[in-house]
Amino acid sequence: MRRKQIVFGSILIAVVLAGIVFGAVCLLTNGTQTTPGGLVLDADAHEWEPSQPIVSDEQQGIKIPGYGTIIFPAGEENVALTLYNPKENACVFQFSLYIDDEETPIYTSDAIEPGKAVQEITLNRALQTGEYVLKIQIDPYDPQSGAKHNNAVVTAKLQVI
Structure with a gap:
């Protein structure tokens, strides 16, 4: 039982960390899209x-x-x-x-x-x-x-x- 709690806790921590990383990336890019070459696409186009x-x-x-x-x-x-x-x-x-x-x-x-x-x-x-x-x-x-x-x-x- 204790082992299941540790595994569940580890998975939960991994999901929360992934969400934080995703949120940080979204905030840093302000939702802008880029081309594979790194050019920022015009959001109004x-x-x-x-x-x-x-x-x-x-x-x-x-x-x-x-x-x-x-x-x-x-x-x-x-x-x-x-x-x-x-x-x-x-x-x-x-x-x-x-x-x-x-x-x-x-x-x-x-x-x-x-x-x-x-x-x-x-x-x-x-x-x-x-x-x-x-x-x-x-x-x-x-x-x-x-x-x-x-x-x-x-x-x-x-x-x-």
Whole structure:
């Protein structure tokens, strides 16, 4: 009988310790998910399909979305903008947004998986009314190794009204 109590007690202690370790890991990562290459996945990204297919002259390679005129409300940090990684890609995208010739981005995403998009972003600061050149830098990464591929910069007209 005493032996059964010791075995049961040992199992109970092991289960409690496993729970504590699991809880600590969850707290340390704040529930974030990562790729095998260690890239943090954007928690706001969700499955998304564009209304029109991404047109590309290349049959192979990374598909890069284009952007027309973008409109943001003046004085707002939370703005609507769809940042999309086409489902045909085998890499994750990280987006960085730059205004005119500024060197500090006004927004940087976490990694966005193929076929997913974020549609609302929080800028580092609110923008004043006016017209700007918005440079959208797209950095593709291999999700397995975390290695960065060549980047692309897409330019769009930004109207802040």
